[in-house]
Amino acid sequence: xxxxxxxxxxxxxxxxxxxxxxxxxxxxxxxxxxxxxxxxxxxxxxxxxxxxxxxxxxxxxxxxxxxxxxxxxxxxxxxxxxxxxxxxxxxxxxxxxxxxxxxxxxxxxxxxxxxxxxxxxxxxxxxxxxxxxxxxxxxxxxxxxxxxxxxxxxxxxxxxxxxxxxxxxxxxxxxxxxxxxxxxxxxxxxxxxxxxxxxxxxxxxxxxxxxxxxxxxxxxxxxxxxxxxxxxxxxxxxxxxxxxxxxxxxxxxxxxxxxxxxxxxxxxxxxxxxxxxxxxxxxxxxxxxxxxxxxxxxxxxxxxxxxxxxxxxxxxxxxxxxxxxxxxxxxxxxxxxxxxxxxxxxxxxxxxxxxxxxxxxxxxxxxxxxxxxxxxxxxxxxxxxxxxxxxxxxxxxxxxxxxxxxxxxxxxxxxxxxxxxxxxxxxxxxxxxxxxxxxxxxxxxxxxxxxxxxxxxxxxxxxxxxxxxxxxxxxxxxxxxxxxxxxxxxxxxxxxxxxxxxxxxxxxxxxxxxxxxxxxxxxxxxxxxxxxxxxxxxxxxxxxxxxxxxxxxxxxxxxxxxxxxxxxxx
Amino acid sequence: xxxxxxxxxxxxxxxxxxxxxxxxxxxxxxxxxxxxxxxxxxxxxxxxxxxxxxxxxxxxxxxxxxxxxxxxxxxxxxxxxxxxxxxxxxxxxxxxxxxxxxxxxxxxxxxxxxxxxxxxxxxxxxxxxxxxxxxxxxxxxxxxxxxxxxxxxxxxxxxxxxxxxxxxxxxxxxxxxxxxxxxxxxxxxxxxxxxxxxxxxxxxxxxxxxxxxxxxxxxxxxxxxxxxxxxxxxxxxxxxxxxxxxxxxxxxxxxxxxxxxxxxxxxxxxxxxx
Numbered sequence: 001x002x003x004x005x006x007x008x009x010x011x012x013x014x015x016x017x018x019x020x021x022x023x024x025x026x027x028x029x030x031x032x033x034x035x036x037x038x039x040x041x042x043x044x045x046x047x048x049x050x051x052x053x054x055x056x057x058x059x060x061x062x063x064x065x066x067x068x069x070x071x072x073x074x075x076x077x078x079x080x081x082x083x084x085x086x087x088x089x090x091x092x093x094x095x096x097x098x099x100x101x102x103x104x105x106x107x108x109x110x111x112x113x114x115x116x117x118x119x120x121x122x123x124x125x126x127x128x129x130x131x132x133x134x135x136x137x138x139x140x141x142x143x144x145x146x147x148x149x150x151x152x153x154x155x156x157x158x159x160x161x162x163x164x165x166x167x168x169x170x171x172x173x174x175x176x177x178x179x180x181x182x183x184x185x186x187x188x189x190x191x192x193x194x195x196x197x198x199x200x201x202x203x204x205x206x207x208x209x210x211x212x213x214x215x216x217x218x219x220x221x222x223x224x225x226x227x228x229x230x231x232x233x234x235x236x237x238x239x240x241x242x243x244x245x246x247x248x249x250x251x252x253x254x255x256x257x258x259x260x261x262x263x264x265x266x267x268x269x270x271x272x273x274x275x276x277x278x279x280x281x282x283x284x285x286x287x288x289x290x291x292x293x294x295x296x297x298x299x300x301x302x303x304x305x306x307x308x309x310x311x312x313x314x315x316x317x318x319x320x321x322x323x324x325x326x327x328x329x330x331x332x333x334x335x336x337x338x339x340x341x342x343x344x345x346x347x348x349x350x351x352x353x354x355x356x357x358x359x360x361x362x363x364x365x366x367x368x369x370x371x372x373x374x375x376x377x378x379x380x381x382x383x384x385x386x387x388x389x390x391x392x393x394x395x396x397x398x399x400x401x402x403x404x405x406x407x408x409x410x411x412x413x414x415x416x417x418x419x420x421x422x423x424x425x426x427x428x429x430x431x432x433x434x435x436x437x438x439x440x441x442x443x444x445x446x447x448x449x450x451x452x453x454x455x456x457x458x459x460x461x462x463x464x465x466x467x468x469x470x471x472x473x474x475x476x477x478x479x480x481x482x483x484x485x486x487x488x489x490x491x492x493x494x495x496x497x498x499x500x501x502x503x504x505x506x507x508x509x510x511x512x513x514x515x516x517x518x519x520x521x522x523x524x525x526x527x528x529x530x531x532x533x534x535x536x537x538x539x540x541x542x543x544x545x546x547x548x549x550x551x552x553x554x555x556x557x558x559x560x561x562x563x564x565x566x567x568x569x570x
Numbered sequence: 571x572x573x574x575x576x577x578x579x580x581x582x583x584x585x586x587x588x589x590x591x592x593x594x595x596x597x598x599x600x601x602x603x604x605x606x607x608x609x610x611x612x613x614x615x616x617x618x619x620x621x622x623x624x625x626x627x628x629x630x631x632x633x634x635x636x637x638x639x640x641x642x643x644x645x646x647x648x649x650x651x652x653x654x655x656x657x658x659x660x661x662x663x664x665x666x667x668x669x670x671x672x673x674x675x676x677x678x679x680x681x682x683x684x685x686x687x688x689x690x691x692x693x694x695x696x697x698x699x700x701x702x703x704x705x706x707x708x709x710x711x712x713x714x715x716x717x718x719x720x721x722x723x724x725x726x727x728x729x730x731x732x733x734x735x736x737x738x739x740x741x742x743x744x745x746x747x748x749x750x751x752x753x754x755x756x757x758x759x760x761x762x763x764x765x766x767x768x769x770x771x772x773x774x775x776x777x778x779x780x781x782x783x784x785x786x787x788x789x790x791x792x793x794x795x796x797x798x799x800x801x802x803x804x805x806x807x808x809x810x811x812x813x814x815x816x817x818x819x820x821x822x823x824x825x826x827x828x829x830x831x832x833x834x835x836x837x838x839x840x841x842x843x844x
Binding site for chain 1: 608611615618619622624625626627630644647648649650651652653654656657659660663664666667669690693694697698702703725726727729730732733734736737739740743744747748769772776787788790797804805806808809
């Protein structure tokens with residue numbers, strides 16, 4: 001009788017499904033019949049999804065503010081691996097008046113907390129219809145298809161937090177599904193962790209298929225999934241053995257589900273926080289290998305996190321960036337995978353000691369966000385003393401060192417504020433000049449190369465110019481002598497002297513002779529110097545012989561002619 | 571002609587006045603520059619001395635940290651890469667006192683490169699190396715023996731020798747050119763040859779010589795420029811080790827180094843070039 005009642009209640013629950021998500025506990029209520037009539041008592045079913053450990057207090061059930069008597073029907077286990085069960089209770093209400101009525105929210109105490117359903121609207125019809133007699137087959141068989149969505153884990157959740165979402169499909173026959181819309185499994189906006197999981201079990205004649213998926217929140221916001229539904233048909237075989245449609249267009253629907261993802265508060269966020277979320281987590285670090293080791297040796301740390309609540313959202317602290325680790329230890333490149341043992345999460349982290357100066361495994365800071373208090377909490381592990389020695393050069397030395405370590409007791413340095421003696425020689429009392437680069441001690445001195453080349457080229461041109469300039473000056477001298485000769489009288493000895501000087505100077509200016517102190521007899525016989533030599537010798541002979549048959553103008557003309565010819569060569 | 575002489579006279583007088591003012595300005599500039607820098611230097615020196623004489627660890631640390639801060643500011647401002655190395659020595663000492671031995675070793679090597687015959691630097695360097703259990707490797711090769719001047723003379727000294735010898739050679743060549751004395755040519759050639767040797771020594775240092783570097787934090791040697799490559803050895807290169815830099819990648823993130831005849835790549839944040 002109980003079973004019959006149970007299944008008849010399930011039959012009409014297709015259209016009335018109001019799950020309320022609050023943690024792991026979900027409540028829903030349905031009325032047995034779609035059509036209710038005046039004078040007819042109302043019966044319904046009320047189911048609670050909860051942890052097996054949490055007790056549903058049936059005495060605490062209230063319909064609105066009044067006590068409601070419910071009768072336990074049975075428990076249905078969802079999954080052998082899951083602690084969740086669905087408890088079914090039936091209830092009955094007195095006949096109601098015709099028209100639209102509201103079934104107030106039903107509340108119940110599950111564990112230590114009280115949960116409520118949503119109020120439910122239903123119709124009560126005035127005239128009582130004559131229900132036609134049902135055929136035998138309809139009496140014994142009715143198609144049943146129900147879809148229910150669920151969330152395992154607390155919502156709202158924070159970025160990086162993981163939850164499991166999915167659907168439960170209740171059915172009593174083989175359905176050919178024409179349309180499947182299950183957006184929670186797609187989980188758009190979330191990261192899917194692993195593949196979807198499908199479990200199926202049968203309770204008497206009802207089969208329950210559970211499809212769920214683990215997802216991780218990636219960004220903040222309200223994510224709406226649904227409404228979700230499936231549409232199917234039932235086929236049978238006729239007397240000829242051919243496929244025959246029995247029920248068509250059977251639809252099961254569940255309302256839309258909203259998952260809210262929040263961002264972690266910025267205020268009070270510790271530097272070590274890397275996205276761990278949980279409640280009342282204790283943290284412990286243990287060294288799993290020897291505490292005496294050489295530089296480069298591997299050591300293993302075990303980080304253990306314990307909590308009564310969910311520990312799946314705990315992340316391993318970033319050890320490489322914790323104070324005391326950089327430069328002293330090198331953490332393995334491969335990130336360790338945490339082992340979840342009921343309420344304990346264990347990470348085994350491998351690392352290598354890098355320096356003899358590492359005297360302890362530093363205190364590790366672990367911080368997490370507690371959604372209950374909405375605050376960050378920080379846990380610190382204790383320092384673990386270790387001895388890191390330099391790597392021995394050869395095997396014998398290594399053995400010796402091992403023996404020494406075995407025989408000697410480790411003496412820990414005393415912690416003291418007293419200073420140690422200075423081991424090194426003191427600083428140089430430097431001054432401002434010690435801060436300067438040495439004069440001509442930088443790359444800039446390479447500038448001397450183009451400077452030297454330029455200086456040499458310049459000097460070469462200067463020398464050339466000097467020679468030319470001197471020649472020009474000398475040229476001016478011969479003209480000067482000739483000018484002076486023009487002023488003098490032919491009878492005066494100065495006339496001959498200047499004439500002589502003008503011609504010999506002009507030869508020197510032209511570079512024909514080296515010195516202007518040449519006498520006419522010393523001049524070369526060739527070319528223009530020979531002609532001048534002859535001219536001056538002739539002039540001298542004439543002058544000293546007393547003949548003096550020449551004309552003054554003629555002599556000056558002749559001398560000018562010589563000068564012009566010589567200067568033309570310059 | 572008279573006009574030309576007068577112009578020349580005015581020009582010479584103007585140049586003399588300008589030179590005089592320039593000399594005054596340069597003197598004033600150097601005076602204030604010296605004063606401002608010497609105040610910081612004095613403060614840093616005093617802070618270091620205070621650290622040495624302090625009786626508690628906390629006061630000592632605070633004093634050495636203050637001295638280090640000032641010394642590093644001075645280094646950043648003056649960049650005495652071609653100086654006498656005294657500032658580097660003081661920075662190294664301060665790092666040593668703060669137990670930052672790899673950085674102390676780096677600065678001792680920098681000081682030693684500028685003053686290779688300074689015994690104080692060598693002594694302190696040995697102590698710092700012993701702290702990190704690293705040996706001071708001084709290898710002798712025929713190349714180094716032949717070109718002793720290249721390795722024994724610090725870079726700024728080689729620059730100075732090059733400059734002075736080039737200048738003397740230029741002066742002597744010039745004098746010979748203007749006909750002072752014919753023997754000057756021989757002297758000029760001698761000075762020129764020395765300066766040419768120094769010139770090539772300097773070019774070798776700049777273009778061909780692989781720079782040395784110090785590992786400032788223990789690091790693994792990778793087979794390629796990236797952590798995705800395998801490690802050359804499980805044993806990391808110890809901090810304070812002196813290595814040779816063979817190559818720097820384009821973005822300067824990874825350096826190819828040689829350490830104890832092993833070649834590998836290290837990240838730039840774990841190494842500093844001397």
